[in-house]
Amino acid sequence: MLAVITSVKSQWTLVDLFHTAGDSPYDVEVPNDHTVWASLWNVATSQPYTPYYYRTKDNGANWDYGFVTAPSGYVISSLAAIDEDTCYAIMVDIVVGTGGGVFKTTDGGATWNQLAEGQIFNSSSFPDFIYFWNPREGIAVGDANGPGTPYMEMYTTDDYGATWTRIPRENMPEGNVYGITNSYSVVGDRIWCQIINAAGTIHQIWYSYDRGQHWNPADIPTPSAQIGDFVFSDSTHGVVVGNDDFFNVYVFSTKDGGRHWNEQNYTGTAMPTYIAAIPGTTTIVSANPFAALGSLPVGTSFTNDNGKTWINIDGEAHSDLAYLNGNVGWSGQVASDMSSDGGMFRWTGLLPVSLMSFTATNTGKSVMLNWKTASELNAAILTSLAQEKGLSFADS
Numbered sequence: 001m002l003a004v005i006t007s008v009k010s011q012w013t014l015v016d017l018f019h020t021a022g023d024s025p026y027d028v029e030v031p032n033d034h035t036v037w038a039s040l041w042n043v044a045t046s047q048p049y050t051p052y053y054y055r056t057k058d059n060g061a062n063w064d065y066g067f068v069t070a071p072s073g074y075v076i077s078s079l080a081a082i083d084e085d086t087c088y089a090i091m092v093d094i095v096v097g098t099g100g101g102v103f104k105t106t107d108g109g110a111t112w113n114q115l116a117e118g119q120i121f122n123s124s125s126f127p128d129f130i131y132f133w134n135p136r137e138g139i140a141v142g143d144a145n146g147p148g149t150p151y152m153e154m155y156t157t158d159d160y161g162a163t164w165t166r167i168p169r170e171n172m173p174e175g176n177v178y179g180i181t182n183s184y185s186v187v188g189d190r191i192w193c194q195i196i197n198a199a200g201t202i203h204q205i206w207y208s209y210d211r212g213q214h215w216n217p218a219d220i221p222t223p224s225a226q227i228g229d230f231v232f233s234d235s236t237h238g239v240v241v242g243n244d245d246f247f248n249v250y251v252f253s254t255k256d257g258g259r260h261w262n263e264q265n266y267t268g269t270a271m272p273t274y275i276a277a278i279p280g281t282t283t284i285v286s287a288n289p290f291a292a293l294g295s296l297p298v299g300t301s302f303t304n305d306n307g308k309t310w311i312n313i314d315g316e317a318h319s320d321l322a323y324l325n326g327n328v329g330w331s332g333q334v335a336s337d338m339s340s341d342g343g344m345f346r347w348t349g350l351l352p353v354s355l356m357s358f359t360a361t362n363t364g365k366s367v368m369l370n371w372k373t374a375s376e377l378n379a380a381i382l383t384s385l386a387q388e389k390g391l392s393f394a395d396s
Contacts, residue, residue, distance in 0.1 A: 012300070012314055012331065012345035017054060017063040019343040024289065025054060025332025027182045028322040029081035034059045036330050037081040038344070039089070041319070043289075043334060049075035049094055049181075055109055057084035060330075060346055066109045074100065077181040078129035080138060084108060088115075088161060090130040090140055092181075100127040102140055104161055120155050120164040127153075128179035129193070131186055136160050139212045141193060143178040150176045152195075156212055172215040177202060182320075185232045185277075192238070192258050196226055205230060205240075207258040220252055220261045232258070233277040233284055239264075239307040241286050243272040247295035251307045268310030269297045271318075278323045286310070287318035289334040300331070318345060 022044025029037040040052040051074060055064040068076060073095035080088040085108045092100035099122070102115045121127055125142045132138035138161065142153035152172055155164040175197065183194040189211050195204040203226075204217045220227065220240060228242035240252040240261065249272045251264040271286035278285065285302045299315035319332035329347030361368040 011348040012316065012318075013348060014316075014333070014342045015060045015344045015346050016341045017060075017343035018065050019335040019338065021335060021337045023343065024048075024319040024334045025344060026320055027076070027079045028320045028330050028332055029079050029087070030322045030324045030328060030330055031081040031083050033324060033328050035081065035084040036060065036344075037079055037087050038320070038330075038332060039076040039079050047094060049077070049092075051075050051091070053079065053089075053109070054344070055084075055087075057108070060344065063343075064109060068103050068105075068109075069112045070101075070103055070114070077127050078131075080130045080132045082132060082135050086135065088130050088132065088138070090127045092125075092127050096123075098126055099123045100125055100142075102127070102130060102161060102164075115161045116164050120166075121153065125153055126178070129182050129184050131184065131191070133186075133189075133211065137211070139191065140164065141179055141184070141212075144176045149174075152177065152179065152215075154212055154215075167212060167215075171213060173206065173217045175202070177204075180226060183227075183229065185230060185238065187232045187235050190232070190235050190257065192230070192232060194227060194230065203227070205238075205258055205261070209257070216259075218254075218258050218261060221263070222252065223248075223250060227252075228272040229275040229286075231275045231277045231284060233282055233306070237282075237306050239275060239284050239303070241270055241272050241275050241307075243292075243296060247292055249296065253307045255306065264307045266303075266308055266310060268303075269301050269312055270303070270307070270310045271297060271299065271301055274318065274320050276321045276323055276329075278326050278329065281326055282306070283326075285313070285321060285323075285329075287321055287331060289317040289319050316345070321345075323347065 022042045024041045025038035026041040027039045036056050038054045040050050041048040051067045068089045073093045074091040075094045078090045086106050089103045103112045105112045127142040130140045137158050140155045144150035145153045151169040154167040157164045177195050177197045180194045185192045192207045203220050206215045208215045223244040230240040232238040236257045238254045243249045251266050252261045253264045254261045271288035274287040282304050287300045300313040301310045317334040321331035323329035327349035331345040333342045359370045
């Protein structure tokens with residue numbers, strides 16, 4: 001008899017930091033192997049967005065808890081972390097409902113300054129997200145706005161955020177539409193973002209292959225007005241997760257760079273709220289923090305085949321998650337109360353080895369083993385055990 005040991009147990013390590021009941025790191029940014037920035041939600045309140053953030057520069061040993069110095073009512077929609085000192089925050093006036101701007105720190109959050117005030121966004125804007133390809137070149141995106149017939153506010157910079165240029169309306173689809181805060185994905189020069197409209201009749205992911213200079217729409221026939229999250233693992237393969245009004249979890253996928261999306265019949269447990277790709281691999285990890293009347297799965301799971309098969313990792317209350325590589329990743333924790341430990345999860349760099357097939361053929365004097373795995377990330381070896389009748393298993 002033969003056995004193959006294929007389960008390298010996955011682990012998220014709980015890391016303690018200051019938090020109150022309902023606190024949830026929302027936009028987790030991992031710019032290098034020792035730095036994490038994360039904006040802060042509080043899901044125990046009716047309006048979860050805040051101006052607060054966490055930062056560590058020593059791989060989670062110590063954490064700063066600060067806030068972006070901005071006008072009253074401004075909260076963080078999205079962060080773009082460059083390193084331990086430099087980070088951009090795109091903010092919106094949540095009290096008024098419109099208005100906002102881009103803020104930047106270069107001293108680890110000790111001071112924040114608004115960039116190009118009056119040039120990028122105005123009192124009618126609703127900023128959604130910000131991203132930087134490198135310290136110099138970035139993009140900031142907001143909901144449709146004037147002058148004239150509204151069109152998406154999309155700005156690019158190539159001078160560290162000092163000046164911004166709006167993308168012309170003729171370079172994007174028409175329509176009075178909206179983005180979703182922090183709902184985007186980037187691979188190389190390609191960028192995608194989620195787009196909806198007020199009537200709930202438009203469910204799209206727009207795509208650009210030239211760093212946001214030109215955009216095209218792709219419809220996603222999801223059963224909900226707003227998807228949970230989406231991500232691309234490379235320039236062509238992407239996955240959407242979400243749930244409908246009856247708490248059924250759906251998965252959509254693309255293999256042509258986001259031009260077409262199809263509903264994915266899948267096995268296992270996909271989590272419907274957050275999703276992230278591990279760079280340099282085919283692995284995508286999904287997360288969900290709440291059961292929603294006991295009907296949704298909670299925890300994290302992963303896929304290596306673009307959403308066809310999902311394998312559970314844990315059952316903890318994860319929020320947003322991000323990876324630098326297969327060894328470095330972080331996820332927020334939704335805090336149940338102020339006194340309990342936790343606040344963030346640190347990735348250990350281990351995933352289960354998932355067998356797709358395994359055969360053993362008797363060749364007369366030996367046994368020929370053949371197997372195929374769906375994943376072997378950070379798994380050095382597979383150990384096979386052989387057993388003679390009535391005897392214990394031993395390494396073969």
